[in-house]
Amino acid sequence: MTTALVTLHDTRVLRCAPDGPALDGERAALDLIGDAMGHDAGLVVIPAERCGEEFFRLRSGVAGEVVQKFANYRIRLAVVGDISGHLAESSALRDFVRESNQGRQLWFVADDGELDTRLRPTG
Template sequence: MTTDTLLTLHGTRVLRCAPEGPPLDGERAALDLIGDAMGHDAQLVALPVRRVADDFFRLRSGVAGAAVQKFATYRLRLAVIGDISRHVAESAALRDFVYESNQGAQLWFLTDLTELDERLAG
């Protein structure tokens, strides 16, 4: 079983979450991830898309909003890493949310760790 690892990319401490593990499916899961990140003194959590519950991508469910708010409250950033094209294709609102999120610094949707490295370098 792989475990979470701590990386430092361009001065940012990143908790790279293992592909296996509990899904980000609400506030409790967000708080668990935040606790793990704080335990590693991380500033950003890189979470594989397979660890993100489908409800997160259904904006009406409120899962994304609740999770992102928790991360913001604890001054942690979240990067969802992987292919979300299936979800984006199903929802114009999600496509707009992803676009807007990627313009900021709190939440990013990125295809891979290389893209995360490039974002943090810039």
Template structure:
């Protein structure tokens, strides 16, 4: 089992979460990650899509909103890393949510860690 680790990406402390860790399935899981990130002085948490349950991508469930709100409350950024195209293709509302999120700085949906590096590039 891989472990979560802190990685410096363009001067930003990023908590890279392992794919086989506990699912990000609600406020309790979000608070656990936020606590771990705070203890490790992370500024951004990168969660692989493998740890994000299907319900997160069904916006009506409210899980995504509750999780994002917790991260914002603690001034911590969140990136969901991996292929979510099947979810986006199935939901125009999710497609809009992903688009709007990626315009901001609080929540990003990125296809890979290379995209995260690009987002955190000083020249951006």
């Protein structure tokens, strides 16, 4: 699979390929943001396996840097895939994921079906 632009429920989504560079800091975030802006995408979807180990270690600050960059450019981010191993190791990460999923800026979803459900208009 390659990176692709798709539209899901009126949202332009940049869906990243699983084999790209790791989302491991500010530089990687800016690269993805640039790609999203070039495609006029409002949401970047990245496979969980592309998030560097430090991303899931909240103490490192990587997740905070990444999320802040996306928020500054008003582009949403969704991490798709199984992160249960990381969640089992950190109650802080479990709290972060739960809080993120209550908002609209950053989502952690298990699969494309869950992402589709979140993007589907209500009412």
